[in-house]
Amino acid sequence: MDPAKLLDILGNENRRRIIQLLASRPCYVSEISGRLGVGPKAIISHLDLLEQAGIIECSVDEQRRKYFNIANNMRLEVLLSPYTYTVTLHDIHFNREKGGETPSKKETLDREESSTLLLKLSSRLRELKKRQEELTQMQQQLQAEYTEIMDQCLDSIEKVATNPIECELLFELLRNETTLASLCYNLRLHPSVINASLTALEKRGFIEYSIKNNQYYWKIRETGAENE
Amino acid sequence: MDPAKLLDILGNENRRRIIQLLASRPCYVSEISGRLGVGPKAIISHLDLLEQAGIIECSVDEQRRKYFNIANNMRLEVLLSPYTYTVTLHDIHFNREKGGETPSKKETLDREESSTLLLKLSSRLRELKKRQEELTQMQQQLQAEYTEIMDQCLDSIEKVATNPIECELLFELLRNETTLASLCYNLRLHPSVINASLTALEKRGFIEYSIKNNQYYWKIRETGAENE
Numbered sequence: 394m395d396p397a398k399l400l401d402i403l404g405n406e407n408r409r410r411i412i413q414l415l416a417s418r419p420c421y422v423s424e425i426s427g428r429l430g431v432g433p434k435a436i437i438s439h440l441d442l443l444e445q446a447g448i449i450e451c452s453v454d455e456q457r458r459k460y461f462n463i464a465n466n467m468r469l470e471v472l473l474s475p476y477t478y479t480v481t482l483h484d485i486h487f488n489r490e491k492g493g494e495t496p497s498k499k500e501t502l503d504r505e506e507s508s509t510l511l512l513k514l515s516s517r518l519r520e521l522k523k524r525q526e527e528l529t530q531m532q533q534q535l536q537a538e539y540t541e542i543m544d545q546c547l548d549s550i551e552k553v554a555t556n557p558i559e560c561e562l563l564f565e566l567l568r569n570e571t572t573l574a575s576l577c578y579n580l581r582l583h584p585s586v587i588n589a590s591l592t593a594l595e596k597r598g599f600i601e602y603s604i605k606n607n608q609y610y611w612k613i614r615e616t617g618a619e620n621e
Numbered sequence: 622m623d624p625a626k627l628l629d630i631l632g633n634e635n636r637r638r639i640i641q642l643l644a645s646r647p648c649y650v651s652e653i654s655g656r657l658g659v660g661p662k663a664i665i666s667h668l669d670l671l672e673q674a675g676i677i678e679c680s681v682d683e684q685r686r687k688y689f690n691i692a693n694n695m696r697l698e699v700l701l702s703p704y705t706y707t708v709t710l711h712d713i714h715f716n717r718e719k720g721g722e723t724p725s726k727k728e729t730l731d732r733e734e735s736s737t738l739l740l741k742l743s744s745r746l747r748e749l750k751k752r753q754e755e756l757t758q759m760q761q762q763l764q765a766e767y768t769e770i771m772d773q774c775l776d777s778i779e780k781v782a783t784n785p786i787e788c789e790l791l792f793e794l795l796r797n798e799t800t801l802a803s804l805c806y807n808l809r810l811h812p813s814v815i816n817a818s819l820t821a822l823e824k825r826g827f828i829e830y831s832i833k834n835n836q837y838y839w840k841i842r843e844t845g846a847e848n849e
Contacts, residue, residue, distance in 0.1 A: 397634065403699065404632010406625065409708075416706035417807065418792075448701070462703060466768050468761065469699040471631065473676070474713075475691045478644035480637075483757070485702075485765045507780035508827065514774045515795055515841040521767050528760050529711070533696065535756065537713050539749050540694050546742045552735035564646075567743055579645065599736065613743040 396482035419462035570612030647690035798840035
C-alpha cells in the first residue's frame with residue numbers, strides 16, 4: 394500500500410476507532426455502529442474504504458452474518474525533524490496461512506499440553522513486548538543523535554563553503570547521495586551553475602561521485618573511517 | 622502532542638507536502654505556494670494549523686520576511702495487525718539550544734579543521750542511517766513473530782477454555798494485564814459473570830493477579846521462564 398493512502402485513511406477519527414475496535418476483536422456492522430455511536434450507513438462506507446485498501450477483510454459466520462477483522466500486518470513510521478520527513482510503511486508477512494506443521498501438531502496436543510504451551514507462549518509475548526520497548530528507545534536515541542549531528546554539520550558547512558550555493562549543495566549531499574538532475578530540481582539552479590560548484594567542491598576534497606545505472610551520484614567524500 | 626492530532630494533520634496531502642518541503646529547507650509563504658502550486662491563502666491556513674500544533678515555527682529574516690521551518694523532532698509509529706493497533710508518538714529532545722561547549726569550540730576551528738570535522742560528521746551520519754535500517758529490520762521481525770505467536774495462542778486458548786467467556790478473557794489478558802472494570806467494559810459482561818470465570822481460570826493455574834494502586838490487575842500466569 395502507498396503510505397500516503399494509509400495516512401489519508403488514518404486521518405479520520407471514526408476510521409481510527411473502527412480499526413482499534415477490530416484489532417481487539419472481529420465485529421459485525423451492528424456491533425461497530427453500537428459501540429462507536431455512529432450510524433450504520435457511515436460505518437459501512439468506512440468499512441468499504443478500509444476493505445478496498447486491504448486493511449480489513451470480511452467473513453461470514455454460521456448464521457450468515459458478515460463480520461470484519463484486520464487483514465493486514467503493517468508498521469507505519471513517520472520521522473519528522475528539522476532535517477527529515479520520512480514516511481515508511483512496511484508490510485509484515487507472517488505465516489498465517491502456512492498450515493503444514495502446526496495443524497497436525499495441534500491435533501496431537503491434549504488439554505494439559507495446550508495449557509503448558511499457552512503459558513509458554515504468553516511468556517514469549519511478554520519478552521517480545523519488552524524487546525519492542527528497547528528497540529523504540531534505541532530508535533529515539535538514534536534520531537536525537539542524527540539531529541544533533543546535522544546541527545553541527547550546518548556549523549561546519551558555513552565555515553567551509555565559499556558561497557551560498559556551495560552551502561546548499563553540501564547540505565543536500567549530506568542528507569543523501571544524489572544526481573545532478575535532482576540537485577537542479579531541488580535547488581532550482583541551472584545545471585552549469587551546479588556543475589561548476591560540484592567541480593570546485595570535488596577539487597577541495599569535500600565530495601566525490603560514483604557511477605550507478607549510468608548516472609553520476611554525488612556524495613560527501615567517504616574518509617574510510619566508517620568502513621568497519 | 623496528542624498522536625491523534627498528528628494523524629489528523631498528516632491526513633491532508635497538502636499539509637504533508639508542506640512538511641516535506643520545510644524539512645528540506647526553511648521557506649517563505651510565496652515559495653511554498655509556488656512550489657506546490659497551491660494558492661497562498663490555502664497555504665497560510667495550513668501553516669497556521671501546523672504552527673498551532675507546534676510542528677513548525679516562523680522566523681523573520683533581515684528583509685523582515687517571514688519564513689517557516691520544522692520546529693519539532695518526533696517519531697510517530699503505527700502498528701497494525703489482527704491483534705494490535707497502537708499509535709505512539711515520541712517527542713525527541715535534542716540539544717539544539719544548549720550552546721555551552723559547542724559555540725566556543727566552534728570559534729576556535731579554522732576552515733581546515735572544519736573540513737575534517739565535516740567529513741567526520743558526514744561519516745557518522747552514514748553510520749546512523751545504516752543503524753536505523755537495522756533497527757527497522759529488527760522491529761519488523763519482532764512484529765511478525767508477535768502475530769505468529771498470537772495465532773498459536775488462539776489455538777491453545779480454544780483447547781483449554783471450557784466456554785466462550787473463558788476464551789474471551791484469556792484472549793484479553795494475553796494482550797494486556799488488566800482490571801475487572803476494563804474487562805467488563807471491553808467484553809460488555811456483568812462483573813459477577815467475569816469474576817466467576819476469573820476465579821475458575823485462576824484455580825486452574827492460567828491466570829494470576831497483582832495489586833497496583835489499590836487495584837487488582839489480572840494477567841496470564843508468569844511461569845518464571847521469562848525472568849532472565
